[in-house]
Amino acid sequence: MTVTLTDLLPAELRRSWVMDGTCPDLDLYSLYRARQIADLHRTAVIDDKGKLCYTALDRKVRCLAEGLRGVGIGAGDVVAVQLPNNRNAVIADLALAALGAVALPFPVGRGAGEAECLLRRAEAVAVIAAIEHRGQNHATDLQALAPALPALRHVIAAGRGTAPDGTIPLAQLLRTDPTGFVPARPDPDSAARILVSSGSEAEPKMVAYSHNALAGGRGNFLASLMPDGTPPRCLFLVPLGSAFGSNGTAVTLARHGGTLVLLDHFTPEAALAAVREHGPTHILGVPTMIRMMLEALEKTDGPLPAPTALVLGGAPLDEATASAAAEAFGCPVVNLYGSADGVNCHTGLGHSVPPTDRSGVVAGRPDPRVADIRIADPDTHERLPDGRIGEIVSRGPMTPLRYVASPDLDARYRTPEGWVRTGDLGFLDGEGVLHVVGRLKDIVIRGGANISPAEVERELVSHPQVRDAVCVGVPDPLMGERLAACLVGKGSEVPTLTELGAYLEEGGLDRHKHPEHLLVLPELPLTAAGKPDRAALRRRIVERGAALVEA
Template sequence: MTADRLELRDLLPAELRRAWVVDGTCPDLDLYSLFRARQIADLHRTAVIDAKGKLCYTALDRKVRALATGLRDLGIGPGDVVGVQLPDGRASVIADLALAALGAVSLPFPVGRGVLEAECLLRRAEAVAVIAATEHRAFRHAADLHTLSGSLPRLRHVIAAGRPGTLPDGTIPLAQLLRGDPGGFVPARPDPDSAARILVSSGSEAEPKMIAYSHNALAGGRGNFLASLIPDGTPPRCLFLVPLASAFGSNGTAVTLARHGGTLVLLDHFTADGALAAVREHRPTHVLGVPTMVRMMLERLDGSGAELPPPTALVLGGAPLDETTAAAAAQAFGCPVVNLYGSADGVNCHTGLGSSVPPTDGSGVVAGHPDPRVAEIRIADPETHEQLPDGAVGEIISRGPMTPLCYVGAPELDARYRTPDGWVRTGDLGYLDAESVLHVVGRLKDIVIRGGANISPAEVERELTAHPQVRDVACVGVPDPLMGERLAACVVARGPQAPTLASLGEHLTGRGLERRKHPERLLVVAELPLTAAGKPDRAALRRRLTESSALL
């Protein structure tokens, strides 16, 4: 690693990482080597099914090697960070594996993320290149990202994926790089405990968090999570309703393909009808999504009378799962519904295949039994970090084979969310019962989860304070039967005229904040209520929003 390259250091004790290799918990191979072994073992197994059709492991490997050759010719090599903003499909899988084969670090983020957030990610990660779609559902990501070149001195290349004639000037066609000679490529052999991928989570910060994961943490820790849901060891056939570029989607290329030799069934964007059609046509063994998506699918199924081919499991994460959705999904899909409690920060716990409907307690669906081959979980005092006894409510902390290396370009987050011996502080409150089952009861940190996507109120508030008609603002989440939560803006007006919800949205668009983060409710108040500590009383605002009929 050169002196000026981004440092991604492991905050876990080295002896722990080595112990998980010695006992077989982690494979101790880089992701491309794992994928290559799967390809050699079954040359013609289908690797990807997308809008273009089927792609077998051997054809995929040729494309991966060709792209890796083209990227290497651009000067991209071990340790370089490369952004990837592509819809789900073979191109995103090829990019993932090609970067792994080079020993580079992939920084994927979903299509639809705005240029403001993309600039933040690429700058803080010191990315040297980015691969982006020229057009996808009205987005022009390659052109938008090319405009950042002047403000990002480390960003040398914008690689555009799209039809000929649509490529922005100054970008490099992905198709051109895919014409490289796959036969002459010699893959790198990066340290399996070195960084392979950076996961992005908006979390509770005003800027999105980036978390570096090693090859072993992805294929080993996260790979063990999926292994626990494959009862007979048969290579899985996974329908991903979430973006592969999300934290949840990191179970795609690195886990489904490289670790388990399975098949990815991919939609370039989610619709309920498209997802149901994919279940019927491709008969996935595992369907992975967020509760909101399943609620949309259940609405389309109501009254249709058409049965679905039952998967092995319906795996739902990214947002709290309610009992009604879980029961309806189990009946409609004819398989166990698995409640996944997890995050990009390095926590994972799920309810498994033991029951068709996840168990519940007084606060809702429980999180399940922690698996030490994935992530050990403890309950700690939020102030002292001392371990608490069973039954005591405290902060959920996690450490295990899937634990990430560190936060990227944010030592203050390492100090805040990692303990000296490497445990990850989740900011969530919970307890372990007498059977060591994890129950999640609340959150220390303030985020809004809308349809499985995290929204940071602090980020939205920061942009809204620049609105000429806003004197003060607090953003909170309000319950919603479809999306789980929606964001509400509680505003103290500046001057006699209060802003409208539409004007707030126009303002946020002008400041580069993508639509998914815009408030969907507005409450105008004379003053923000305060807690005894002098902070905005978000709980009181939330109560007013849910109880009052005076929503504007």
């Protein structure tokens, strides 16, 4: 491996978190093996093929690890994984950890151009990809890229269908005899996984995480939502290949000995069926998915089995959605503020509905066992006192090692002391609770006046006829930019732009912040990671122009 994945945090700081018990100081596969030995027949994965216990999963992991070692993949090699949420994705995660290799997962649905960018910059030596998933042939597409990627030696084709010419069938590697396999024992503070974040950059950001940062820092986040320490049963509505999904194999299984309930493709009907059949303790998704589930739930009968928590992140959570979800699911709704870049804060189990604040999103009280959070001056990086709005910066056990092959991002988003700059604006109140008020970059500038899309979105989703709302800025020759509202309505009646303006004015929102374009959709387009696709919405409005309604 030639890509540099050294740590930008001082080694003594990392070791302090091991010494005080914050991080387990074991690699992910060793943690998993300990869980397997402790409970041989506990269910590890539930997917469309049924149940897989810890021992059966471990045998498949060892088979794959030995098979990968046989084709020359070893410690330190970066191996990309583009698979849907199923047992193969989990097997690949653990097999790469057992080899001491570095996993680079990214969700199915991302195109070949983005995949090529990730593989090239990370110098991936192999990629494990789906033969076919929902009409897309990822293995074929990636095999076609191989000649342009000097580091890429193997494309491994997974799933149903015939493996494309030139690829290695995953099924073949899974038939390898695992008897002689001896797992590697990588340094727990070395790279284990690369998280991908689209962020606001021209190319996706890649962030390297250690075993300790995943199992320790991120593991402590989930531990705070396990009131009695019982191993969790987590229904992941988000892709395991996303940053949010990194709480799957490494955290739910390896750290906590729990069970993963997986859907290879999200639909509200399938998600509700999984809740009824498998009774998850934790449901992890984005607010848009929950709004879709709430709408589908109106067409079904009978209460749902109550989970311990509904954990929502990836996009702002409004009070109306949180209240409806808490009532429908019969459990606390946890608002998660987090990112691939190394920030995590949530509202916890103490509230059925997360507290709200008209100045922004209440993100909860930071947990230093996960990530300590401060507010800093965006220009000088100096710490600001409580109550002052500034840039949210984070440093703690889940802080990543560094950005991958992007020294410019390290220089831009990491301070000399190792704090991660989030690009988010917020403040800490007198009780130490974090409030997120907007983005440094995500500002629409209309005629020299700044508009925060998040502020307008919070008001729009409170409208009784609006189910979902995303606001984006679109170019304008006179004003520079104008604000566009992209809405999904409740039922057949959707408010007009004039009616929305009246509603927002009644709520006290300044007139210059009112949307001037309207796009009404049956559903919001989502990125491969399950978040609203703002870029696609912006393109659609620019292409069609003016005030729009789509049926």
